[in-house]
Amino acid sequence: MANSIWTIEEFTCTGCSMNYTATREEHTEAHVGHFKCSICGSVVHSWSGKHHFFGWQAVKTKPPVFGRRWAGVEW
Numbered sequence: 001m002a003n004s005i006w007t008i009e010e011f012t013c014t015g016c017s018m019n020y021t022a023t024r025e026e027h028t029e030a031h032v033g034h035f036k037c038s039i040c041g042s043v044v045h046s047w048s049g050k051h052h053f054f055g056w057q058a059v060k061t062k063p064p065v066f067g068r069r070w071a072g073v074e075w
Contacts, residue, residue, distance in 0.1 A: 010059070011035075015042030019059035025052050 005026040012019050018039050027050050034046035035056050047053060 009053075011045045013037040013040065013042055013044045015040040018044075019061070020044055021055075021057050021059060022053040023055040025054065026050060027052060 007024045008021055009024050010019060010021050015037055016039050018037055020035070020037075022035065022045070030048065030050055031052040032048040033052060035044050035053065036042065037044050038058065045053065
């Protein structure tokens with residue numbers, strides 16, 4: 001049975017550097033689990049203890065801005 005303590009934690013994949021958030025929920029009984037990266041398949045986080053992680057989401061970041069490489073150069 002879970003109690004009402006939830007926290008949101010951030011994780012980074014060591015394989016491809018993708019960032020994720022997950023909700024950590026405290027329990028009275030031990031849980032074991034892991035989460036794999038949706039991009040490269042590496043294990044982002046594994047856990048065992050009186051807590052569980054759920055609601056994994058990729059962190060949305062702004063994509064890089066690409067400009068014209070030769071802007072301002074006259075040919």
